[in-house]
Structures are given as structure tokens and as C-alpha cells.
């Protein structure tokens with residue numbers, strides 16, 4: 044749908060005319076479509092998806108029909124050819140309906156489809172985008188149990204034999220691994236080289252004898268999204284499926300994680316906005332001491348603080364997305380956006396629970412789910428403490444320049 048309406052126009056148009064306070068009409072239309080989708084197709088089922096840890100397969104199909112499973116991918120590979128700002132709006136709106144669905148869409152778009160589109164060869168894109176329908180999920184398998192924040196310590200090995208690389212090791216925490224058909228897997232070709240040995244490989248799950256997907260983790264939140272280990276035992280990957288340069292995997296992973304932080308921050312914004320709206324709606328109709336909760340000053344203060352934090356975070360997220368769209372890199376802005384938006388989501392969900400009182404603690408209302416879903420945004424894609432370290436280093440570096 045978006046391919047037809049926008050046909051790539053947003054890229055250039057947006058850079059010239061963007062104001063953080065007023066989005067161009069094309070982006071407002073995307074926002075509206077996604078908001079309607081969230082209200083119609085996600086909100087009514089989010090609690091059941093969560094309770095049953097059920098992947099939203101039908102919704103993925105409908106999102107793919109709207110062009111939202113390959114948001115930044117070129118049209119020739121079935122994508123919508125939109126930019127990171129558009130993707131951010133998509134993820135924010137979907138996450139306000141269901142944080143887990145927002146997570147699935149965000150990780151798939153930001154860490155698989157966008158990366159393959161940016162860095163893949165024509166042959167790789169034809170192969171991986173061409174083989175599967177647009178709703179098919181791809182994964183990004185970088186982390187290992189002993190290599191999370193310190194990802195350069197990963198020890199999945201890749202050894203070259205003839206026209207194949209043979210991979211052995213275990214990747215941990217892989218989002219959507221239970222449903223995926225393909226992915227980008229990181230391994231080292233020489234552990235002595237530390238991060239300079241890390242290389243990215245495109246993996247077609249159907250062609251990967253020796254690949255085993257572990258059982259989904261039993262998680263606190265985003266329970267409709269699967270998170271599994273990938274066990275690789277002598278998995279043969281053709282040489283033509285190396286993504287980017289040999290030994291260049293660490294650099295391209297870090298670049299891609301900047302972009303993914305916009306997705307995660309947007310997911311956080313959506314959850315925070317949903318928490319604010321739930322709190323206001325509930326407070327309006329709930330009576331205490333002969334008046335609506337909305338009349339009580341402490342409740343109003345909580346609402347004010349939620350609103351201002353959400354708006355501040357949103358401005359930082361949009362700024363980071365704009366910088367990426369304009370310059371390609373925006374490490375500091377992306378870390379700032381992720382830190383603030385993720386803490387805002389937890390803050391808003393916490394305050395929503397407080398305003399709902401006992402109803403905030405039970406599953407009849409979505410507040411407790413918002414809280415459980417919000418927490419992941421402070422952890423995956425780089426924990427908050429690492430974002431702070433990145434921001435400090437870059438800020439101090441700029442001042443010394």
C-alpha cells in the first residue's frame with residue numbers, strides 16, 4: 044500500500060521539509076494507518092497473545108500487505124522504500140496496540156531487512172528477499188550467553204572449507220527465531236583477532252543442516268515474541284552468503300544497532316503513550332472522595348510528568364531518525380533516544396499502574412502488561428549503562444576535538 048502511495052517520495056521530501064513539530068502529510072498518513080491498524084487489529088488481541096505466548100501470524104500477513112514488513116527495503120525487492128523516520132512512526136503506533144508485535148516488527152525491519160537491503164549484494168537480495176513471502180521473518184543473531192554487551196567476545200567459529208564456511212557455536216537471545224526462515228548470523232573467522240575477526244553470514248534456515256532452534260525463553264514481557272538460542276553444528280554456508288567484508292562484521296553490526304535503537308526507542312514510545320492514554324481514560328471514570336480521579340492533584344501531576352517525558356523522548360527519537368536519514372550515522376543521538384525513551388516507557392507504565400491502583404496490578408487491565416513489555420526496551424539492543432557510556436565518550440570526544 045505504502046509503495047503505491049509514497050513510491051519513495053518521502054526520502055527526499057522529508058529531508059527538505061521536516062519539522063519535528065509537524066510531520067509532512069505523507070508521514071502523517073502512515074502514522075494514521077498504523078494507529079488504525081493498532082486499534083483495530085492489535086489492541087483487541089494483545090492480552091490473549093501475551094497470555095498464550097502466541098506469535099501474531101495473521102497480523103504479520105496483514106502488515107506485510109500494507110508494506111510494513113520491509114519498510115526501508117527497495118521496491119524491487121518487495122519493500123516500501125521509506126526512511127528510518129517512517130519506520131520509527133510505524134513501530135511507535137503498532138507498539139501502542141501491542142508491545143510484542145511492535146518488537147517483532149521493529150527487530151525484523153531494523154536488524155534484518157534494513158541490513159540486508161543496505162549491505163547485501165544484488166544476488167543476495169534477490170535470493171533472500173525473493174525466496175520467501177514478505178511476511179516472513181528474518182533474525183539477527185549476534186549475542187551469545189557469554190557475549191552480550193561485550194559482543195566482541197563471541198566464540199561461534201567460522202572455518203572456510205572449499206566454497207563454504209562451516210559454522211559451529213551457539214547464539215543466544217535470538218528474537219523471532221522460532222518463526223524465522225532466514226537470518227544474519229555473526230561468527231569469528233579468527234578469535235585471536237577479537238572484534239576484527241567477526242564476520243556476518245546470511246543463513247537460509249531451510250538450507251542449514253546442523254541448525255537447531257532452541258525452545259523459546261519464558262519471558263517477563265513481550266511474550267508473543269519468541270526468543271530462542273540457535274545451535275549451529277557444522278552448518279555449511281556458501282561463500283556467496285557472506286554479508287559485508289570478512290572481518291567487517293563487528294563494524295557493520297554496531298552501525299546496524301544504531302538504527303535498531305531507533306526501532307527500540309519507538310517501541311518504548313508506543314508503550315508509554317498507551318500507558319498514558321489508559322491512565323487518563325481510567326482516571327476520568329473512576330470516582331474517589333466524591334470526585335473523578337482526574338480532579339486529584341497528585342494524579343494530575345503524574346499525568347503531567349508522563350506527558351512531558353513522552354514528548355521529550357519523542358523529540359529525541361525523531362531527531363535521531365532524521366540524523367540517520369540525513370547522514371547515515373548518528374550513534375550519539377540513537378543512544379540518547381534509546382536511553383530516554385526506554386526509561387520513559389517504564390516510568391509511564393509504572394505511573395499508569397499507580398493511577399489504576401489495584402486494577403493496575405491485575406490482568407483485567409493492560410497496565411501490568413505495559414510494565415512487563417516496557418522493561419525489555421532498557422535491556423535489548425544495548426543496555427542503558429552501555430548507552431550512557433557511549434554518550435559520555437562521544438560527548439567528551441567532541442569537547443576535546
Ligand SMILES: Cc1cc2nc3c(=O)[nH]c(=O)nc-3n(C[C@H](O)[C@H](O)[C@H](O)COP(=O)(O)OP(=O)(O)OC[C@H]3O[C@@H](n4cnc5c(N)ncnc54)[C@H](O)[C@@H]3O)c2cc1C
Pocket residue numbers: 150183184185186188189190191192193215216217218219262270419422423424425426427428429432
Ligand atoms: C527478549 C530479548 C531479546 C533479544 N533479542 C536479541 C536479538 O534478536 N539478537 C541479539 O543478538 N541479541 C538479542 N538480545 C540480547 C541483548 O541484546 C542482550 O541481552 C543485551 O545486549 C545485554 O547483554 P547481556 O544480557 O549479556 O548483559 P550483560 O552484558 O551481562 O550486562 C549486564 C549488566 O552489566 C552492566 N554492564 C555490562 N557492560 C557494561 C558496560 N560496558 N558499561 C556499563 N555497564 C555495563 C549493565 O548494568 C548491564 O545491564 C535479546 C535479549 C532479550 C532479553
